[in-house]
Amino acid sequence: MRQDADAGTGKGGPAGVTGAGGGDMLRGMASLTKGTENRPASPSAVPLEPGEAIPRPYPPLWLLALVTFSGTLAMHIFVPALPSAARSLGVGAGAMQGAITFYLIGLACGQLFYGPLADRFGRRPVLISGLMLYTFAGFVALFAPGIGSLSVARFFQALGGCAGLALGRAMVRDTAEPQAAASRLALLNLMVSAGPGLAPALGGALVALFDWRAIFGLLAAVGLGLLLLCWRRLPETGQMRTGIRAGHVMRDYLRLLRSPAFLGFTLGGACTTTSMYGFISASPFIFVNELHRPVQEVGLYLAVMVLGLSAGSLVASRLVRRSGIDRVMIGASLAGLLGACLFLGVVLSGHMSVALIMPPLVLFTFGSGMASPMALTRAISVNPAVIGSAAGLYGCAQMGWGALCSALVAIGGDPAVGAGLVLVGGCAIGQMGFWIAGRSRRATASRDADAR
Template identity: 45%
Template sequence: MTHSPRPSAQASLPLLVAVTMTGTVALHIFVPALAAAAADLGTTPVAAQLTITLYLVGLACGQLVYGPVSDRFGRRPVLIAGLSLYLAGLLLAIPATSIEVLIVARVLQSLGACGSLVLGRAMVRDVSTATDAARKIAILTMAMTLTPALAPAIGGLVAGAFGWRAVFVVLAAVVAGLAALVVRTLPETNRHPVALPGIGAVAGAYLRLLRNPAYRAYMLAGACAGTSLYAFLAVAPFLLVDRLGRSSQEVGLDCLIVVAGMVVGSGIAGRLAGRMPIRRAARIGNGICLAAALALLAIDRSGALTVTTLLAPLVLYAVGIGLLGPNAVAGLMNVDPHAAGSASSLYGFMQMALGALFTLAVATWHDGSAMPVAVTLMAASVIAALALRRA
């Protein structure tokens, strides 16, 4: 096991925020460069979108492993291993000369990055009470919403100025710096390691969580909220560029505007923590999402789609996600605090698996209109609403 700088149950929340943000930054920062990479590698939009879909698949599958392993060996060494794999994938992507190599690199990135998502949440739960965890998870969620807000804008500027490969150069430098900081300063937070279970025991632990109605409800609702907006991000470069005439830099800024709504919603969630029941706050957030999805569908069918009329309902939808997401996560993490790693892993798997399905659906259905996005967002909201009835 990697030596910890000091045996302490405390961990810097800002550092955990930074760690958690890295989990999806590679997904979002590449979105504005997607069309340029497709053209440079001589591939189709559908093939290029696999770099998004398969990234989500990697995030989904990898998270099932990180939780139980970190419950046994500790959060810190497992996090360091994940960041190392993440960096290797970024370095492979920089010289890629074919879409196949780029896809492999993206999968490696996702398998490393998913450790940041699982372990950031688990480490917060390790050192927090149930009530304090809700507040801190809201902060983590707000930080995670900053990632898809800021990363596309940064990616668009970098790709526009230096080319799409430069996006991975910048991100590799950031991940390397963060890994060094983790090695030097992050303590171990798992004070009660458990024996590493076999595959049957791991599956049994997941089944026990799934048998809990509250866990199932919050997991499904949170997963729908957490990744449904990826349906828009997957087709944003092609919808905004081809249909609405936007540039790569403008696509990044448009994504920034949309995801800024998630920051607002997460801020509201943080203010409501401890003042409103988790279930009620989650249902209000999902109601906002459903209303926004219906508005987007109506706008598209009426033929009134412009940059403004596309972004406005998406911003509102993002506000709903920001309110629903952290409350759902807080609810499911409180079901069994002693299995925080496994609870986080299973949630992460469901979240990214649904995200992959959402992006694959809109990529396959994409017809130049906003209807595939609107219908997907509406379906996610309906699923979440049905789930929350059982919370």
């Protein structure tokens, strides 16, 4: 099939994206993603060959970035409010870090279901349903009277928010081949990573100006706005599969889990990227309690770290065309491991300061920003027939690892030491995962060559 089959103009899409409005939207999309793909004339100008599939329209990359970002926004924006919420609800630091862990568990669990549901019913209706749950849970959290009800509301907020995490990336892969998808995912990651850099600063400002509950009012409003945008502007990109049953879903998951390549890329991507959540959940207590910085500065330090993610994603989107996905991924993982080791060394030296810990942390996030889109592209490309399920399983592994890292840091005596150990261990395991995946791909390529 020609490349233009993936670069449709909106014909055959849902209401709201066809006709002149859809053409304007897609022309804007083309300008946003200029340079990421070589896109020939539109299918409306080139007749389809007999039996060729109707082209699927490109969804706006900025909208995919927003829905993907919304899932983690609710976690990042709440981080600076943890000490304030703990005092208000009369609980300790560990219990409030548990609220982050519950959110990550919700993100992990939800993605196991969104992938298969999206493969069966389409990306668009499933994503809109998730945004409805995200918005409703935000309103419930706004009025939660205690830590128990808040944690439950956060869990369901995560279940809704993870729809964007799983399906936003799958919709990119739906409409591009692996090399082009890696470039577009890097751009998507760049847009998304800018959000968590701003979110903690915004959360700190809301706590200082109003109250920690104002954060959930804002999140509910964001969910409602995204719901309206997706209803009007989001086309369907998936090819719906009929007759999917629970047994089929389990078969797809087992097939993926039996693939050493998928396991390696997923393990590597999860450990390299979301080990950072262990540090994020501990960051208010590290900066405020150990380094004696005001709570308003926590968001600024996290924003500086996220600059590393953004820079890594930007560099990856350029390097992947020249160096290839695998080289960029391995080099990025090694850079992240070096940054994690340097951070742990500073903590163990007993001379911890903001000036000494920030450069290693930025190096770590730079490596994570480069490795993340590469690992994701490889993982969900292992079996193109179940991209949605692969994206969901990958996202589940990411958030499950993030929840584990957050819990491990919370039970430790010193949050800085715990965060350092989690970062180093995560990067080391991630590097091992990439090695397993690379070895599996080389063995498969060798068998295919021998068969020919």
